[in-house]
Amino acid sequence: MRREILATVMATFILAGVFAVGWGLGRSGTSVAPISDAEAAGGIVQGPNVVAPDRYVYYPGTEELGAEEIRVTACGTGMPAARRGQAATCFLIETGNGDKFLFDIGTGSMANVAAMMIPYQYLDKVFLSHLHTDHMGDIDALWAGGWTSGRPNALRVWGPSGATPEMGTAYAMEHFLKFVNWDKVTREYKITPVAGGINVTEFDYRGVDQVVYDENGVVIKSYPAIHTGDGPVSFALEYAGLKVFFSGDTVPNKWFVEHARGADLAIHEAMMAPAQFAQFYNQPAQLAWRTCCEFHTSPQSFGKIMSEVRPRHAVAFHFFDEEGTRYAIYEGIRETYDGPLSMATDMMVWNVTRDGITERMAVSPDDAWSVPGTAEQPPPDKGKPNPMSDEMEAGRWLPAFRAQDAMLDEHMRKYKLEDQDWRPAMYKKIEALQK
Numbered sequence: 001m002r003r004e005i006l007a008t009v010m011a012t013f014i015l016a017g018v019f020a021v022g023w024g025l026g027r028s029g030t031s032v033a034p035i036s037d038a039e040a041a042g043g044i045v046q047g048p049n050v051v052a053p054d055r056y057v058y059y060p061g062t063e064e065l066g067a068e069e070i071r072v073t074a075c076g077t078g079m080p081a082a083r084r085g086q087a088a089t090c091f092l093i094e095t096g097n098g099d100k101f102l103f104d105i106g107t108g109s110m111a112n113v114a115a116m117m118i119p120y121q122y123l124d125k126v127f128l129s130h131l132h133t134d135h136m137g138d139i140d141a142l143w144a145g146g147w148t149s150g151r152p153n154a155l156r157v158w159g160p161s162g163a164t165p166e167m168g169t170a171y172a173m174e175h176f177l178k179f180v181n182w183d184k185v186t187r188e189y190k191i192t193p194v195a196g197g198i199n200v201t202e203f204d205y206r207g208v209d210q211v212v213y214d215e216n217g218v219v220i221k222s223y224p225a226i227h228t229g230d231g232p233v234s235f236a237l238e239y240a241g242l243k244v245f246f247s248g249d250t251v252p253n254k255w256f257v258e259h260a261r262g263a264d265l266a267i268h269e270a271m272m273a274p275a276q277f278a279q280f281y282n283q284p285a286q287l288a289w290r291t292c293c294e295f296h297t298s299p300q301s302f303g304k305i306m307s308e309v310r311p312r313h314a315v316a317f318h319f320f321d322e323e324g325t326r327y328a329i330y331e332g333i334r335e336t337y338d339g340p341l342s343m344a345t346d347m348m349v350w351n352v353t354r355d356g357i358t359e360r361m362a363v364s365p366d367d368a369w370s371v372p373g374t375a376e377q378p379p380p381d382k383g384k385p386n387p388m389s390d391e392m393e394a395g396r397w398l399p400a401f402r403a404q405d406a407m408l409d410e411h412m413r414k415y416k417l418e419d420q421d422w423r424p425a426m427y428k429k430i431e432a433l434q435k
Ligand SMILES: [Zn+2]
Pocket: 130, 132, 227, 249
């Protein structure tokens, strides 16, 4: 209904040939052109009792992407130190063909991803720029959250190799599954085994312009990045003649400068200045300057890179974006770059089409539920042994189980589950064990 109203308003708006001044004016003051495909926002309020076109906000789950459109959502833009207002690195990229990709999944970011109103069946593709926890720490929340909310298949994870096998993505995911072994084994028995798997594609971190994904019109390529050891990479996602270039953590490197050139959206870290690390982040001076400027990219260096690359729109992230920090970072960038720029924070959304790029903020629920999709999970694997021993089973206190019988009878009738009613067998078994 909302879309119909919006469409009517838009039609009126376009017929009138009037474009509001400041349409798509980014938060950072960047003037950008309107987008046509999503018809996302903007327009004149046509009367005192009508719907106001949304100029600045994106309501997740309310806009269809155009066939030749990309939507990018910052689900994490912060630091390894956790804070409620900003999670660690994660960018959700949605393409007009219906595909969705998570680029990094840093600690705390899944709460933001979950608020984007996307069924978990579509959130099964993760690309890791490197293996610092602020770029992959919430893989557990995606893995288990999706498993318990309807993802029917294994997660797919792409990530770089390292100098040795133990420094690579395959090793990290194999040992992640060891770390969560109790979780995995028990959920496999109770829910379904398939969705608990992780299919890893590890690729050579040294590859340049290396195609790591090519499906349904979306091509993703990798490039080396320079950070704190061999392994980190940058990615380019190409779709419908559009290119989004995403660099995880890196110092200024020649591959980004060469291959992000002319990208529609170029996402690159810009660290806080050394003084800010010392003042706000409790880092000693000797560490503060190295964090900023020796294994990360300073605001001035970010600006220099973007001046060379000249993307249609540049995105700076990986700093706590607040009153104490953002102005000095912005001014640092502006010393060396005067082009279109977003100072990213969590829930910032960009719509990218050939006609224009808009920046908005998502307005989303704090208490998001998982969204139903069309997929159905396979049933539990009855062949696996019960991870609960008879000794523990015998400790069930049956009077409380019987107290829920009437309520469960109704559920069984309503959903025609009578033939799957496990209670008679359980009662019989527990009573025998308790004799
Ligand atoms: Zn890192």
